[in-house]
Amino acid sequence: MKKLFYFLFFIIFIASINACSKAEQNQKTPEIQAKDVSVLNPEQVVVLYFQSWNDKKYDVMYLLISDGFKQIEPTANTFDGFQLYMDSFFETENEIRLVEAKQAYQGDNEAGVTYEIEITSKDGSRKEFGNAYTLKKRENGWKLIHPYGEHIDTS
Secondary structure, three states: OHHHHHHHHHHHHHHHHHHHHHHHHHOOOOOOOOOOHHHOOHHHHHHHHHHHHHOOOHHHHHHOEOHHHHHHOHHHOOHHHHHHHHHHHOOOEEEEEEEEEEEEEEOOOEEEEEEEEEEEEOOOOEEEEEEEEEEEEEOOEEEEOOOOOOOOOOO
16 A cells, blocks of 8 residues: 555646656746846747736837838827827736747847747736847847837848
8 A cells, every 4th residue: 555655646647747748848938137138039029028018118119110110100209108109008918928938030230030929918818929020230239120019121
């Protein structure tokens, strides 16, 4: 009887270790810190953009957008306008979660990153969305030139 108890304990122990290991493997996007965004690679910029959006850290998001986009997009002309626009997302949605970000290409001054996100609405429903961002290398790091809307920074 004792042997059966130890055997079952061992099986449960191994199963719990395996479950923890799989949970860690499923966490595809490690958290990126916003200490110095100029040192981030394009994929990290996209990860940080979505993390910051979900965490309502609009100041960090604003740092990741190109100055050219800020000039041509009315909702991004000022930080206050940008914050107001981004906050409106949470009137109907509860969470935005990055599922995956993957660098598609990178040249000297331009890069592309594909992404998949999951949006959870206030009513609990979920929808998935995927697309790609183009980023341009600026003096202060990689910047999103078309994070939302119709306008694209072509400068």
